[in-house]
Amino acid sequence: ARSAVFAPLPQPGLIVVDEEHEASYKQSEGFRYHARDLALLRGQQQSLPVLLGSATPSLQSWQRAVDGKTTLLRLGRRTGGRPLPQVELVDMTQTPYRTLLSEPLLGALQATLERGEQSLVLLNRRGFAAFLQCGDCGRGFTCPNCDISLTWHRQQRRLRCHYCDYHQIPPESCPACGGTDLEPMGAGTERLQMELEKVFPDARIARMDRDTTGGKGAHRQLVEGMMAGRFDILVGTQMVAKGHDFPAVTLVGVVNADAPLNFPDFRAAERTFALLAQVAGRAGRGERPGRVLLQTYSCDHYLFGAVKTHDFEGFCRQELAFRRELGYPPFGYLVNLVLAGNDAQRVDRAAEELVAHLGPMPAGVELLGPAPCLLARLRGKHRRQILLKSSSRAPLHRLLSRLQTRKKPVPSGVSLTLDVDPVDMF
Ligand SMILES: [Zn+2]
Ligand SMILES: [Zn+2]
Structure with a gap:
């Protein structure tokens, strides 16, 4: 698994990252790291060859090969x-x-x-179905903790949230209009x-x-x-x-x-x-x-x-x-600042304050947001994001260090997560 990149081998001779395009190489909770990128870094520091393998390389790795930063080895035959x-x-x-x-x-x-x-x-x-919908009034069923429809699992007879695992037995009739025609959709x-x-x-x-x-x-x-x-x-x-x-x-x-x-x-x-x-x-x-x-x-x-x-x-x-045209990786760098908390207004205010605190953007850096995350509510938390996009890393580092000069970049009741090179942006 990805944590193997930290294996304390005394004298490794080669690091192989197979299926290097897999998004699961990025650990997106707690201590955030990308195992492929760390493998490349470890290889550089310890003068080790690193072999990235994939039938469909990530565009990141592909561009590195195109730029001559890594050597492209082709398998000609299936x-x-x-x-x-x-x-x-x-x-x-x-x-x-x-x-x-x-x-x-x-x-x-x-x-x-x-x-x-x-x-x-x-x-x-x-x-079984993406969601259940009342055939009479169109009401659907959403997760009480997340902004997402509950998926209908017929064999288990459960409506289930695929994000927080909340589940419930579906009602016999529509809670809004009393209709009994609950239709599986998708x-x-x-x-x-x-x-x-x-x-x-x-x-x-x-x-x-x-x-x-x-x-x-x-x-x-x-x-x-x-x-x-x-x-x-x-x-x-x-x-x-x-x-x-x-x-x-x-x-x-x-x-x-x-x-x-x-x-x-x-x-x-x-x-x-x-x-x-x-x-x-x-x-x-x-x-x-x-x-x-x-x-x-x-x-x-x-x-x-x-x-x-x-x-x-x-x-x-x-x-x-x-x-390239839009300045997205591998031609640009992203940092996603995610704020989350139980109180939506508090999170909104904290996001506005954070933008003000970051101050005017240096040349080459674009600030997008604050905006609701794709999942504006997840496991009961309201979530807003501020996306920083830059053509080089240095100004992003300077911006983020500006955050560290403040004792508490966000008020209590709101959490702030810095995701450098985000892989999932929901
Ligand atoms: Zn209804
Ligand atoms: Zn949920």
């Missing part, structure tokens, strides 16, 4: 010399409203079943599995997500079941994309391929590309060629063109051009 799978887009704007599984994907699943081969179907949301893996079981009643369908892998050995059983051919279709969240090598999988379907793209984060496209390239890479690892179907509402997005042609470098060029 494992076992297999050809890359054929990637096709399914234009969901041409399907009836609320279609979960398109005709092309169902047809491909059918054909794969008939050939006795296996399929993976990815939908990056667990639970799909999760649980619903996907159920729909597939309806269409393919004879197929053996398993599901891999956090709900089905919580028990001891459950994840291993699913993997072994796939290897032994006990399942025909494996449905799951991004868990199914991670590193598995199932030789009999010849079809990969992604239900909502553009969903992560709509996340309001400047790394959304980078992450979506990595996820899609990774899950696509699960198809055709054995003797038979693989096929990948991506259901999307944004066929024209350059990302899908690049995924289709396995053109990582083309994607990077396009994406890096945007980043």
Whole structure:
């Protein structure tokens, strides 16, 4: 895990950071650090070679290689010399409203079943439905602690918050209008599995997500079941994309391929590309060629063109051009100041005072905010953020040291978190 970067080895000869693009290398709570960046620093200090490995490098690392700060080593061939799978887009704007599984994907699943081969179907949301909504008045159910809809988990018969784990049994009728028609809206893996079981009643369908892998050995059983051919279709969240090598999988379907793209984060496209390239890479690892179907509402997005042609470098060029224009990493530096507290007005006031205290911005530094965080309330705390963006690190350091000159940068009842090089900005 990431803390291994601190291992007190007396004489290390090499540091390897595999899957270096993984966001989980950043520890975002308590002592904040990025294990990949620390590995590079440790390598520099101890004159050690550092090897970063990934099929979809982070744009940060890619740009470093482009700039000649690191050496780029290419693996020219896919494992076992297999050809890359054929990637096709399914234009969901041409399907009836609320279609979960398109005709092309169902047809491909059918054909794969008939050939006795296996399929993976990815939908990056667990639970049955994104939320429950009253069919009469439109009321939904939100978490009492967070500004977020509760996800409907049908098997557990619970409405659940995926952030604070609050859960409740849904009421029989709408608390607002008394209507009894509570409709599940949007799909999760649980619903996907159920729909597939309806269409393919004879197929053996398993599901891999956090709900089905919580028990001891459950994840291993699913993997072994796939290897032994006990399942025909494996449905799951991004868990199914991670590193598995199932030789009999010849079809990969992604239900909502553009969903992560709509996340309001400047790394959304980078992450979506990595996820899609990774899950696509699960198809055709054995003797038979693989096929990948991506259901999307944004066929024209350059990302899908690049995924289709396995053109990582083309994607990077396009994406890096945007980043350069907007001054985002790797061409700029960010610090996110997050204020949180129980009293919304107090947090607002503290944020205003903090901006005043920072004073006028030096040249090259831009201050954005204060603004509500994407999750304006999380675990009962109201949250505001101030984002500092700069073309170089030095002025950011000077600004932050200005904060330290003050005994208490924020009043009591409000907490302040400095996140340098933030990875998640919700
Ligand atoms: Zn209602
Ligand atoms: Zn919550």
